[in-house]
Amino acid sequence: MSQVLDTPPPTAPAAGETPAQLAARYGLSVSGARPSLPEYVRQLWARRHFIVAFATAKLTAQYSQAKLGQVWQVMTPLLNAAVYYFIFGVLLGTKRGVADFIPFLVTGVFIWTFTQSSIMAGTRAISGNLGLVRALHFPRAALPISFALQQLQQLLFSMAALIVILLSFGVPPAVSWLLAVPVLVLQFxxxxxxxxxxxxxxxxxxxxAQLxxxxLRTWMYVSGxxxxxxxxxxxxxxxxxxxxxxxxxxxAVYxxxxxxxxxxxxxxHQLPHHVWAYAVGWALLAGVGGFIYFWKAEERYGRG
Incomplete structure (x- = not known):
């Protein structure tokens, strides 16, 4: 015996009814539509474990083909610092009048590299991962944030080498070292x-990405x-x-x-006036402004 299912016959659009009104009448929504900003933040927070895992996997794979492996996480900024020391400190004499020039230089190189690498990786976050963007549904902001987190993880490895350099050149441990934590939070x-x-x-x-x-090289030269x-x-x-x-x-502030x-x-006295206000202001301006700017184009990533 066959059972007849009672299904209402399809109804034609009412006169003058737009496609959007018809979709609303049947409870349909646009696939991939941009969520509200609070909902977007909730979705992003729900995927925080993915963001951390993605950043860690990228960091692990970065030097997987090199024989020295993860050692290059520390060696790369150290070699850059050595080159800058020879060119600027020795040949151009920028070390004159600067106490503890090598710790001064290495700190600058490590912190600058954090910003430089984060921005370069962020520039390719969408265009370099189109397969992932088109295959899976997730808040696209997870990608640039995970790349910035990857660079923060790399910086933390480098900070171990920086501490050894500081101690080797007679810089004693101090309570002020704890200030590095809020500085890194603001810079991140x-x-x-x-x-x-x-x-x-x-x-x-x-x-x-080619420009x-x-x-960034010009920005580095004016950042001290x-x-x-x-x-x-x-x-x-x-x-x-x-x-x-x-x-x-x-x-320069960070x-x-x-x-x-x-x-x-x-x-x-070597810091600019209101330096902490600058640091917090830049973090809020870039962090909040950049997040909203990115969110406004959420539904367009990976299309076209």
Whole structure:
């Protein structure tokens, strides 16, 4: 015996009814539509374990083909610091008047590398992972955030080498070292925000990834990585607005705060006025602004 199912016959759209109104009448929604901002934050938090695991897997695989493996996580910034020491410290003489120049330089290189690598990885976060973006449904902000987290994990490995360098050059451990924790939290927030901005731009215009190394190299040279901004400003007659820009430069702010935290010969008078306000302001501006900017294009990633 067959059973006849009672199904209502399909109804035609009412006169003047738009497709959106028809979909609403039947409870249909757009696939991949951008959720509200609070809902997006909840979805992202629900995938926090994926973000951490993805960042850790990327970090582990980064040097998997090299014989020295994870040793390169420390060796790469150390070799960069050695090259910068020879060129800037020895040949150009930027170490004159800078106490503990090698700890000063290595700290600057490590902290700058954190920002540089986060932004470069963020620029390719969407365009370099289109297969993942198109295959799975998840908040796309998870990608640039996980890349920034990967670089933070790499920096923590490098910090172990930095501590050895500090102790080797007679820099004693101090309570001020604890300030490194809030500095890294603020810098990570800033880096993740800028990474999300660049991820959206890079998703639309992949050629930006080719331009970014030149932009970041210029930014590095004006951020006091290899030279002291404070010493240079004391000897120069730069216009006032240039001085303000150099001191308010977010990369320089986080580098100087880390030097102040770790190096006892780097004193408070070498920091710009209201330096913590700068650090918090840049973190909030980039972190919150970058997150909202990225979220607004959520439904367009991986399409086209």
């Amino acid at each position: 927030t800033f880096n993740a925000g800028v990474s999300m901005i660049m991820a959206r731009l890079g998703a639309k215009t992949p050629d930006i 970014m190394p030149f932009v 990585v290899m030279w002291s901004i404070d010493s240079m400003l004391q000897r120069s007659t730069l216009p006032h607005f240039v001085t303000v820009l150099l001191k308010a430069n977010p990369a 580098i100087d705060l880390m030097r102040f935290a770790l190096i006892d010969s780097f004193h408070a």
